Amino acid sequence: MPVQVMSEGAGLSTQVPSHLSRIPISLISTSTDCCNKTVKGTVLSKGPLVSLAADRCILKAVIEEEDSQQNASSINVVLMGELAKDFNQAVNQGDVTVVSGFSVGKSPTALKDKFHPFNLLLSGDDACIYVSRRRPPPDPRYPLAVKRSCDLSAEASREKKASKYTYVRLDELKPKMVVNVYGVVVFFKQPFKSCGTDYCTSLKITDQSNSMIYCTIFKERLQDHPEIFQMGDIIRMHRVKTNYFNQSITLINTFGFSVLTFDGEEGEDVVPRTSSRSFHFDQEDRRIVDELRSWATKQSIVPSVPKIPLSGVQPNVFFDLTCQLLAKAPMDATCTLLRVWDGTRCPHSLVKVMVEPAITEGPSSFSTERESLIANVLIYDNHVEFAQQLKPGDFLRIYNLRAFPASSKVPELAAAPSGGAEPLAFQLHGGTSYGRGIRILPESSRAVQDLKRAFQALPECDDLNDSAMMEIWSTPPEFPQDAERVECCTERLCHHDTQLAALSELKRSDPGRVHHVRVQLRSYEPRRLHQALKLHCGKCLSMQDVPDDEQVAAVFSEASRDSGRCSPPPWMVSGQVGIPAASQGSWKREPSVHLSRTLLCESKAKALLFIMGSTLEETCRLASGYENIIPLRSSGGHMTLLDLSAPFLFRGRKRYYGCRRCSEAAVREPCAEGAQQIDERLIAEALGVQLLKFVLLMKLELQDATGTLEVFLWRDAELFFKVSAEEAAANQEAQNSIRQTMESLCPPGGSTGERPWLDLCLTAYRGEDDRGHHQTCYQICQSTITNPPCPQSNPQPPGQRSSLQHA
DNA sequence: GCTTAGGGTTTG
Numbered sequence: 001m002p003v004q005v006m007s008e009g010a011g012l013s014t015q016v017p018s019h020l021s022r023i024p025i026s027l028i029s030t031s032t033d034c035c036n037k038t039v040k041g042t043v044l045s046k047g048p049l050v051s052l053a054a055d056r057c058i059l060k061a062v063i064e065e066e067d068s069q070q071n072a073s074s075i076n077v078v079l080m081g082e083l084a085k086d087f088n089q090a091v092n093q094g095d096v097t098v099v100s101g102f103s104v105g106k107s108p109t110a111l112k113d114k115f116h117p118f119n120l121l122l123s124g125d126d127a128c129i130y131v132s133r134r135r136p137p138p139d140p141r142y143p144l145a146v147k148r149s150c151d152l153s154a155e156a157s158r159e160k161k162a163s164k165y166t167y168v169r170l171d172e173l174k175p176k177m178v179v180n181v182y183g184v185v186v187f188f189k190q191p192f193k194s195c196g197t198d199y200c201t202s203l204k205i206t207d208q209s210n211s212m213i214y215c216t217i218f219k220e221r222l223q224d225h226p227e228i229f230q231m232g233d234i235i236r237m238h239r240v241k242t243n244y245f246n247q248s249i250t251l252i253n254t255f256g257f258s259v260l261t262f263d264g265e266e267g268e269d270v271v272p273r274t275s276s277r278s279f280h281f282d283q284e285d286r287r288i289v290d291e292l293r294s295w296a297t298k299q300s301i302v303p304s305v306p307k308i309p310l311s312g313v314q315p316n317v318f319f320d321l322t323c324q325l326l327a328k329a330p331m332d333a334t335c336t337l338l339r340v341w342d343g344t345r346c347p348h349s350l351v352k353v354m355v356e357p358a359i360t361e362g363p364s365s366f367s368t369e370r371e372s373l374i375a376n377v378l379i380y381d382n383h384v385e386f387a388q389q390l391k392p393g394d395f396l397r398i399y400n401l402r403a404f405p406a407s408s409k410v411p412e413l414a415a416a417p418s419g420g421a422e423p424l425a426f427q428l429h430g431g432t433s434y435g436r437g438i439r440i441l442p443e444s445s446r447a448v449q450d451l452k453r454a455f456q457a458l459p460e461c462d463d464l465n466d467s468a469m470m471e472i473w474s475t476p477p478e479f480p481q482d483a484e485r486v487e488c489c490t491e492r493l494c495h496h497d498t499q500l501a502a503l504s505e506l507k508r509s510d511p512g513r514v515h516h517v518r519v520q521l522r523s524y525e526p527r528r529l530h531q532a533l534k535l536h537c538g539k540c541l542s543m544q545d546v547p548d549d550e551q552v553a554a555v556f557s558e559a560s561r562d563s564g565r566c567s568p569p570p571w572m573v574s575g576q577v578g579i580p581a582a583s584q585g586s587w588k589r590e591p592s593v594h595l596s597r598t599l600l601c602e603s604k605a606k607a608l609l610f611i612m613g614s615t616l617e618e619t620c621r622l623a624s625g626y627e628n629i630i631p632l633r634s635s636g637g638h639m640t641l642l643d644l645s646a647p648f649l650f651r652g653r654k655r656y657y658g659c660r661r662c663s664e665a666a667v668r669e670p671c672a673e674g675a676q677q678i679d680e681r682l683i684a685e686a687l688g689v690q691l692l693k694f695v696l697l698m699k700l701e702l703q704d705a706t707g708t709l710e711v712f713l714w715r716d717a718e719l720f721f722k723v724s725a726e727e728a729a730a731n732q733e734a735q736n737s738i739r740q741t742m743e744s745l746c747p748p749g750g751s752t753g754e755r756p757w758l759d760l761c762l763t764a765y766r767g768e769d770d771r772g773h774h775q776t777c778y779q780i781c782q783s784t785i786t787n788p789p790c791p792q793s794n795p796q797p798p799g800q801r802s803s804l805q806h807a
Numbered sequence: 808g809c810t811t812a813g814g815g816t817t818t819g
Contacts, residue, residue, distance in 0.1 A: 050808095187814060187815095188814090189814070193811095194810080194811035194812065195810080195811055195812085196809090196810040196811030196812090197809090197810065197811070198810080198811060199811095200811060200812060202812070202813080202814065203814090204814070214812095214813070214814080216811085216812055216813070218810080218811055218812085243813095245812095245813060246813070250812095250813070252812090254808090255808065316818095318817075334819085335819075378819075380819065381819090400817080402817075402818070404818075404819095427818070427819070429817055429818060429819080430817095430819085431817075432814085433814070433815060433817060434814075434815065434817065435814075436817080
């Protein structure tokens, strides 16, 4: 066993085999004789387990020599294969390790991480790691972690399981660590678009050590950001790295980052907020949250943000407003109006903003009574984009909203028309200073529950005529149903006698049914369309990615290395083909080629060519001159097909693959007698290859007024796009057509309002997720785009012909 | 395994 964990508290020195001798990290170099040597160190950080290929794993860790406290030296350790997996399972930050059976390599990250110029490489049978779990007497560098693990040991004796994670107290952070931390949020900004590829969340946290630590989270997807609702929330972050900036330690997310947040209110349930499908959370986490809550409450370290309802607003106050969106309308490119309420009445009259009903989303008018409770909020600049995504009915918190006395701009308004106090407008200024931003609050949140109670407590005002409110609160139909009014850019080709259903309704019904929906496309995956192309086996039903050229070229290159002689079967006529050199000075190569004698006699010399010893690039160049090209290799004196991870057949620009599991491939002469043409089916059958079919597989997120739903587009994807997957694999125009379709359904950067409506037929069926759990899946079927974008025809590049010389 | 930001003296 490559990773050996020592019994609790046992000294490592007594358990490491005696023939091994220890060398200090500082003496490691590529000239070190590593035989029977060990290196000892404390695990400073442990990277995530990364899978490189099917069963190849790699994990990087940093260990620090523990004897030289004054002048600690750290070195990167790279673990491969099973060892990496075992290490990932068995070893934690702070554990002491003795490493043996390593080799020394140059550290490619030395300049950046300032660790040792070399690293230790551990792979294969010789590599071994002896581990001693952290135990008292405490290492002064991990006081909190040790304390917690001591506390745990009492629980562990009951549960027989220690917590998987250790958390570093914020005053214990040192540069260049990857750590897990807990903290109380004392400042935050909602995620905003960075100038790079990601959204950025800025926050500042603290804990019982009173250290204030600034954190930055970069994540491409909004749902991967921490769900912070207010200061005082508690955050747990896994795998953040420390960095030194402006004379203080900062934290930034790193690979494998995950985050949970909790309400910071003492006495509230401890419910983790996260979009992660799985996360570790146990009694220990509950305890840490409780401790932080009661500490923060006693200290009152959390800056008090005025929680002002509309009834408490004063002119020129900046505050966070928790409210419900009733309607919205774009004012201009840099300003959007949100009409919101929180069930309380503002003592000041609220400024009216005139908006055309046609551009209003949600009701354009309300009863007089209701109208008097509605605040008009003007959202500026960078917040407009987010505001565009909001839907009437959403519950919001608007951070750093300003109550603005309208009289300062329009003096005649100072004479208040009603109520006495001067009228107020509300503004959310551009930028992210002071945490300015908007967040949608989930229905389950305490704040939304409170709001709903406030709404229910309102006296019934003449709501019977208030069709506006009905629109907000009513059950479906809440989607456009009138075919005259709404133009859809897809149509259903099925003949089901089914009414349109809202997504929320559909989610409540059982699998095995067909549904008709009218929806918009909210997002889709993959964004890179070539990743949507898959190879599907009709026999074993497996699905695989289409190998890229680099992978295929490697198979060709590997095949041509085996130059052993082999005799072609009697039905072949052999020769050489001269392939023009790709560049000047490069060798003109002459791979051997073979034709079917039968086809040659039938004057069908161009119909089929077997080729051996060519590169991928050469094969492609030849493909324009022959209908079918089958690459071969020599193996043990026989001709065989190449490994089936490469195409077994080239037809013009099209490539065909076989299933590795289901094929029983051998080089045989195809029988073309009576066949219309020699195509991929005929050849696959002759060669014993189970032909893989190109398919398109995408995941679409649909939305209507009642919610969102993830559906697959697969079996009927070709019908949907009016493009065959095989064409898409071979030609750019077909790919362009699919891309244009997706972009027209979901314009990049476009708002909900700009997205066309789609009429779709969905089937609901029982499927399994990655872990084998049953869940209801949805697939788009028998639906098609009605006006596909015009493909731009590109002229085919002229083919390069090669001369064939018969032997 | 690159980059992004790095609170803040707001104001249409």
